[in-house]
Amino acid sequence: MNVLTDNFAAFRDGFLKTVELTALSTLLALVLGILIAAFRVSPVPALRVFGTVWVTLLRNTPLVLLFLIVTLGLPALGLKGWDSFWLAVMALGCYTSAFICEAVRSGINTVSVGQAEAARSIGMTFSQTLGHIVLPQAARTAIPPVGSLIIALTKNSAIASGFDVMELGALQKELNADAGYNILVIFLWIAICYLIITLTLSGLFRLLENRMAVAR
Amino acid sequence: MSEVSVTKDAAPVAGDLVALTGVNKHFGALHVLQDIDLTIARGEVVVVIGPSGSGKSTLCRAINRLETIDSGTITIDGKPLPQEGKELARLRSDVGMVFQSFNLFAHKTVLENVTLGQTKVRKIERKAAETKARALLDRVGVGTQADKYPAQLSGGQQQRVAIARALAMDPKVMLFDEPTSALDPEMINEVLEVMQQLALEGMTMIVVTHEMGFARSAANRVVFMADGRIVEQATPDQFFSNPRSDRAKDFLSKILHH
Ligand SMILES: Nc1ncnc2c1ncn2[C@@H]1O[C@H](COP(=O)(O)OP(=O)(O)OP(=O)(O)O)[C@@H](O)[C@H]1O
Ligand SMILES: [Mg+2]
Numbered sequence: 001m002n003v004l005t006d007n008f009a010a011f012r013d014g015f016l017k018t019v020e021l022t023a024l025s026t027l028l029a030l031v032l033g034i035l036i037a038a039f040r041v042s043p044v045p046a047l048r049v050f051g052t053v054w055v056t057l058l059r060n061t062p063l064v065l066l067f068l069i070v071t072l073g074l075p076a077l078g079l080k081g082w083d084s085f086w087l088a089v090m091a092l093g094c095y096t097s098a099f100i101c102e103a104v105r106s107g108i109n110t111v112s113v114g115q116a117e118a119a120r121s122i123g124m125t126f127s128q129t130l131g132h133i134v135l136p137q138a139a140r141t142a143i144p145p146v147g148s149l150i151i152a153l154t155k156n157s158a159i160a161s162g163f164d165v166m167e168l169g170a171l172q173k174e175l176n177a178d179a180g181y182n183i184l185v186i187f188l189w190i191a192i193c194y195l196i197i198t199l200t201l202s203g204l205f206r207l208l209e210n211r212m213a214v215a216r
Numbered sequence: 217m218s219e220v221s222v223t224k225d226a227a228p229v230a231g232d233l234v235a236l237t238g239v240n241k242h243f244g245a246l247h248v249l250q251d252i253d254l255t256i257a258r259g260e261v262v263v264v265i266g267p268s269g270s271g272k273s274t275l276c277r278a279i280n281r282l283e284t285i286d287s288g289t290i291t292i293d294g295k296p297l298p299q300e301g302k303e304l305a306r307l308r309s310d311v312g313m314v315f316q317s318f319n320l321f322a323h324k325t326v327l328e329n330v331t332l333g334q335t336k337v338r339k340i341e342r343k344a345a346e347t348k349a350r351a352l353l354d355r356v357g358v359g360t361q362a363d364k365y366p367a368q369l370s371g372g373q374q375q376r377v378a379i380a381r382a383l384a385m386d387p388k389v390m391l392f393d394e395p396t397s398a399l400d401p402e403m404i405n406e407v408l409e410v411m412q413q414l415a416l417e418g419m420t421m422i423v424v425t426h427e428m429g430f431a432r433s434a435a436n437r438v439v440f441m442a443d444g445r446i447v448e449q450a451t452p453d454q455f456f457s458n459p460r461s462d463r464a465k466d467f468l469s470k471i472l473h474h
Pocket of ligand 2 (some may be wrong): 272273393
């Protein structure tokens with residue numbers, strides 16, 4: 001009768017898979033996003049060009065297409081042996097990194113140039129200036145939009161269900177196959193699972209924001 | 217009166233700490249620095265003065281390469297300024313810079329502002345860096361503010377912290393770009409006093425300022441700039457009482473009657 005209790009193990013596995021997929025993709029997106037943002041403000045023209053191309057390509061490509069490119073394109077290029085989960089992490093992480101990069105970069109733009117000049121004038125290198133002076137101050141403005149991007153990533157991760165990753169979104173196909181359940185109830189439970197993740201994320205980012213506001 | 221060269225110096229001499237030769241710089245069509253030749257000897261205090269837009273800030277910023285130049289050479293202690301990179305960072309750490317707008321690291325405490333360069337650039341141990349920072353903060357009279365954030369300090373206090381931050385790197389030369397222009401009148405003197413003391417202790421200083429009291433009492437030489445050129449160089453006494461160029465006469469009449 002009850003979809004959730006009857007299929008608790010499947011829900012739990014799907015939930016955990018979505019959490020895992022979101023967490024790893026977020027990690028990749030943050031690392032890449034900050035790195036590419038650093039590229040985009042670096043004094044090296046080649047890096048700036050690379051950063052611009054990265055953002056332009058990834059931000060303007062539909063995510064589904066990116067999944068297709070990664071899952072079909074990489075094996076075609078000889079990169080075999082990656083399972084669908086890691087390919088999904090790559091697609092989601094790279095896609096979101098372009099948006100994170102822009103959020104970080106707009107944060108960087110709110111820090112007055114005098115801060116970086118003062119850092120350079122005491123002999124700090126580009127990476128020290130960025131790491132110790134500019135990024136920590138950029139974080140205050142970048143954190144709220146980054147929070148929204150990670151919530152969007154969580155929801156985007158459902159696309160992975162179309163590419164053989166058994167996460168929450170895939171549950172619906174599986175359960176629908178066993179007839180007898182009300183499809184709306186299935187969707188409701190899946191939605192609640194997503195809400196648990198996204199509301200937790202919202203809370204975490206709210207906390208982080210408050211923390212940054214206190215430390216001036 | 218100390219001897220001061222008022223003619224254009226030729227190639228850098230061994231005793232010169234900062235030497236600019238044939239320096240040119242454009243901002244688009246604007247020729248901000250035109251054939252600048254300037255040498256500053258070790259221990260010398262040079263005040264740069266001139267109308268707004270004459271290129272004083274650009275000159276200062278070019279000396280630690282916050283601004284690149286189009287042609288000419290700039291050497292610090294005999295070494296030409298390198299290209300952007302580690303080498304330049306090292307050289308910059310020997311050139312202290314004090315900005316009009318203080319530019320203290322807003323997310324760091326006063327103490328951290330003064331230790332950061334020591335620990336990250338000089339790789340000095342944190343304990344030793346803090347001891348030195350506290351001594352410097354005492355010296356500029358803001359020792360009791362060490363644990364505050366810059367925004368909690370007055371402008372005069374912030375600027376003195378900025379001087380301490382630069383001094384913490386043991387610079388060979390200090391550049392000051394209008395260090396008192398952003399300050400309320402009652403705070404100007406506390407900053408000038410610190411600078412005066414520094415000059416007395418033998419620090420090599422290049423100071424862009426319109427504070428004539430400071431120029432008269434602390435400077436060995438006044439450099440007058442207009443339209444991107446060095447128009448006149450003289451001792452402060454000579455310059456203020458008997459300027460030779462019309463540009464300088466005109467400029468002085470404006471600021472003196474102000
Ligand atoms: N980054 C820049 N891009 C374009 N033009 C600039 C830039 N920086 C300065 N300038 C121009 O170069 C000229 C010289 O500027 P600079 O700041 O060196 O003058 P200054 O003598 O310091 O003037 P002030 O007394 O107003 O500080 C000015 O006309 C200024 O508008
Ligand atoms: Mg200026």
